[in-house]
Amino acid sequence: MRIAVLAAFAAAGLVQPWQARAAEPGPGLQFYGIVDAGLAVTKTSGQGSRSGLLDGGLTDSLWGLQGAEDLGSGWSARFQLESGFDPSSGNAADDASLFNYGAWVGLAHEHYGDLRLGRQTTVGQTYGSALEIASWKDMGMGATFKASDNYQFSNMVNWYSPQWRGFQAGVGYAFDADGQERFRTGQNTRAISVGLKYEDGPLLAVATWEQLRLANPPADAGGRPQAVQVGASYDFDVLKLSLAWSRQRNGYVGLDGGDPDGLGVGLGPAAFVQGGTVDAWLVGVSVPAGPGAVLVQWSLARPDWHWANGMTARKAQVATLGYTYDLSPRSTLYAFAGYASNYSLDDQFDPANAHTTRIGAGVTHRF
Secondary structure (H helix, E strand, O other): OHHHHHHHHHHHOOOOOHHHHOOOOOOOEEEEEEEEEEEEEEOOOOOOOEEEEOOOOOOOOOOEEEEEEEOOOEEEEEEEEEEEEOOOOOOOOOOOOOOOOOEEEEEOOOOOOOEEEEEOOOOOHHHOOOOOOOEEEOOHHHHHHHOOOHHHHHHHHHEEEEEEEEEEEEEEEEEEOOOOOOOOOOOOEEEEEEEEEEOOOEEEEEEEEEEEEOOOOOOOOOOOOOEEEEEEEEEEEEEEEEEEEEEEEEEOOOOOOOOOOOOOOOOOOHHHOOOOOEHHHHHHEEEEEEEEEEEEEEEEEOOOOOOOOEEEOOOOOEEEHHHHHHHHOOEEEEEEEEEEEOEOOOHHHHHOOOOOEEEEEEEEOOO
């Protein structure tokens, strides 16, 4: 989370750390971070219940370094290094990557935009996730809008245009999206992401498109995975309303889905990868209440495929109700309850039509 936006995060208690990565870094070197831990009880039909510490109930725990240098004539050099960790154990979120959430350097100009090279989020993920109201662990917007979930690509180039009358465009290209480093053979997975954002006071509107070209597509793949997202939010002061729609086809573009059929690539169920489509809708409302806010979010995902046993895949729903309470500009208490039907927190769409409930509470501290 950018230091420059921590005050806004604390005031609202609504924003995931990766949603602010297109923000402007400040001059010099800045050290920042978030520590989030809580307790939760999770019950899944047919699997029983489990309880214990919840890593990142509201937002991921992370630390990072960022900086900028004024080069003159409107130019600046910028960088960011960001690493996730699990406060319940002290372990890194990704043993294979120290700066798993971001490691990029770039140049920016007030008239020519912002160019970034390295590991980072896609344009579609950055713009789409800004519509999220309630970011509860495993039950936020990314549960059904996987193109807005928390994922990053290595070997990526992103460019964000300057803002013009509230509009900003972005385009990105990943040369090795799955991190397999097949450059010598040329058999690397590539990704493209484009987006358009309009922001004017209380109004935010976004539209994004992303596509993957897999180096080794699974057998009978229906085509290249792609995702479209469209949505808007408006802050009426007495409440903030967010609406979004997404269409995902041929698997998840972020390679961030479950792997129930052993495909081994995070594309989701085989029936989805083999030509399936998911239409998803989201409604979120935030209502200020005292020093905090009441957060309500509901999303529905409608698949169009049949499972291997011939059964029609059912619509999945994820609904949450929660409250954030700001103890200070940097510390927030939270509590939430969530329900997911025909949906698995691990593998998304569930042929057994299981349902999951979760109740949790915790604390977030930003530094």
